[in-house]
Amino acid sequence: MHGISLALENAVRHYGIAAVFLTMLLESACIPIPSELIMTFAGYAAFRGEMGLVPAIIAGVLGNLTGSLLAYWIGLRGGRAFLHAYGRYVFFSERHFESSERFFAKYGAITVLISRLLPAVRTFISLPAGIAKMRLSTFTLFTIIGCIPWVAILAYIGYALGQHWETITAHFTLFTDLCAALLVIVFVSFLLRNQIRNR
Template structure:
């Protein structure tokens, strides 16, 4: 969970459901699995926040144009995050894919650390707990579950690739 929250796209869906399955098998308790998931999430998020705080702004200003991130995007993102940052962090923690990367803009926007930590914890508890419980509840059907997760993961990855390509094409047309 630490790596996933530090912007390394390792699916928390697999990590926490497997932790729930391990709890089902008696290898650990369900509550300690959830606590470990939340702590991993927080520590990884703090690492990404720190990276955004220390180098994100300069990096985006220097290299953002290569990923179609203009100064106009930078300014509108800053205004948005200044106004809705806390709720954005909270809601983003509940969304697959987005949850992995929200810490970077929070750091870049210099969101107050205590606010960031509180909303990160509150936002990740339901996600982590639900995934762990799903793994626990489906423990006896684990082999069937892993087959479906593989399909889900593949479909999610394909959808993200399609969305990214359409974003690039749309921004390329707008920049012309």
């Protein structure tokens, strides 16, 4: 986890706006890269004068939208067959889809807007939206509306904490180690639960 955070920070510092766009694209295309790190690093880079804060936010939103549309298209074209074949690689099972499908049926398109403001969930919501054949215009609109505050707030946090960044990152190793331990626990629990269910 600490290595990932350093890699993201270095990518943003060396490649600027392009790195922000590309990493946010991957994050929204069901690749579990933490947008919380990407955009706070972008905000800090803006504080250092390495990029503009507004261009960083725009790049983050566009990357988010592009990746979301890619995942939506995969879900739309691949459907349930794609989910059966590849869903397990992103920890998204048929049971997860059925749950999302019921949520869509109950709350409608607003599901996408709400999910864009939730950590972790926001990364994977585009795939079931495509599988559910949600209208593209509505999906795009809700994705943009949901992405803007998320991306802007994270970038501003990084910008606002700029002068204290070194102090914060000095204690970042402990935080990332705790996050890594939590991810391992979740991953092992997921595997054990699936193994028990299969038996």
